[in-house]
Amino acid sequence: MRRFLMDVDDETLQHIPKYLRIQQELLHYIRSNEWGPGAKIPSEAELCDQYQVSRGTIRRALDELERQGLINRSPGKPTVVNTPKIPLLSSGFRTDIARKGMKPGTKVLRIHVVKVPPDIAPLLMVSENTQLLLIERVISADDIPIIIESAHVARLVDTITAEEVESTSLLELIPAKCHVNLARAVESYEPIALTKAQAQLLACRAGNLGIKDQAVLYDGENRPVYVSTAIVRGDKARIVTETSFHVHA
Amino acid sequence: MRRFLMDVDDETLQHIPKYLRIQQELLHYIRSNEWGPGAKIPSEAELCDQYQVSRGTIRRALDELERQGLINRSPGKPTVVNTPKIPLLSSGFRTDIARKGMKPGTKVLRIHVVKVPPDIAPLLMVSENTQLLLIERVISADDIPIIIESAHVARLVDTITAEEVESTSLLELIPAKCHVNLARAVESYEPIALTKAQAQLLACRAGNLGIKDQAVLYDGENRPVYVSTAIVRGDKARIVTETSFHVHA
């Protein structure tokens, strides 16, 4: 049987909400590897008994651990501890490079022509009603889906096939199709909570943490070529970039 | 008075939880600027009436909007819509460059010698009991705290003052003090939920989204010089990087 630190309740110090104390204690069991990857944690009913709190309080503690990608919950099944994150090389190579001895995979969702979304238009410096090629795919490592990538191509190209997208990096494919060279990329990263639709494509749960990585790729004359918007699962990957510094004189 | 889409409840389609429908509807009012930055949203009690649900359900809908940085809640005060994110240039310059016409600020928390933390030791290639200089500071833009930065310096330097840290970029200061040039940086980004302590330093709320940006800086001989760990507020900033591609032949 587990011994719970909560029993050692000094009651002396400040007033920390129960759900936070419980969350921190459960976190400790996971961090210390007392509950290793794949381990079942006690059911919500058991935790209610052990901590003598109501189910809402237990669930609130677990919610946070789930959002941080530390545990996996699903209806009908026991809650288990998740496996650690894999580093994912981005920027300069991006995408496909999910090899750390892992099997990369690409599944094309759609390749079609759409009206440019209002947030993408200014990035590509095109007017509002322009038609663009949109490529959407899911990238996986060892059959675990990791990234949803949506690429809006500024120049209209009609001969990109799903097979080409599945076998080549967009960083090579798109410049070749457009007859340009890529010279520069500007990327922005922001943390997000996954929507239901995103979570479904990534086989994880809505509300989990992720990163939205939006890159604008430019040619040698500084004209935008395409915009890639990647939604990266925060529980399975972190984004890694490498920079070289120029020598100042 | 607001008209709420919820009233138009087709009841025909799938079964979406109430808290999600409400969340999406509130999101719509914010996105469409019907509720602009700074606007007060209805109190929880009012929303309960309007949607005919219990307070727990309303709070669950608001929780998600808060974590995404779209609204600000605090006890005793009405909940208001947040202002949009500022882009934050990183990688190559990093840190201090919070100028977009905004006033940059630095507050030094601590400069002291510590035993190297177990997660930092391998990055700096030092043994477990090494003593390192640790610099901790909070960086702000227009007096809004944005980043908590902790830098562990591999080479022991005893003459760094708070004044120097407040007036100079670590990217210039540390190499100068250590008599080396920086040649390379490897950064990793991952989404996090802010802890209570982090939220306190950043004057926002625990559980909000953020990015943990960990950079290892190397000198010309590929020896690690220092590790910088930055916790960036996700509701106020996004991280922007720029990359140039080398020409292949």
Next chain:
DNA sequence: AAGTGGTCTAGACCACTAT
């Protein structure tokens, strides 16, 4: 003093998974 958001309880019903 009244209103706000923050925490917590003790129930309930459901869909899902295992056996």
Next chain:
DNA sequence: TAGTGGTCTAGACCACTTA
């Protein structure tokens, strides 16, 4: 069928802010 997690309710008390 029993147990699990997912949703929801209708109360309650608190600390805090504002008038």
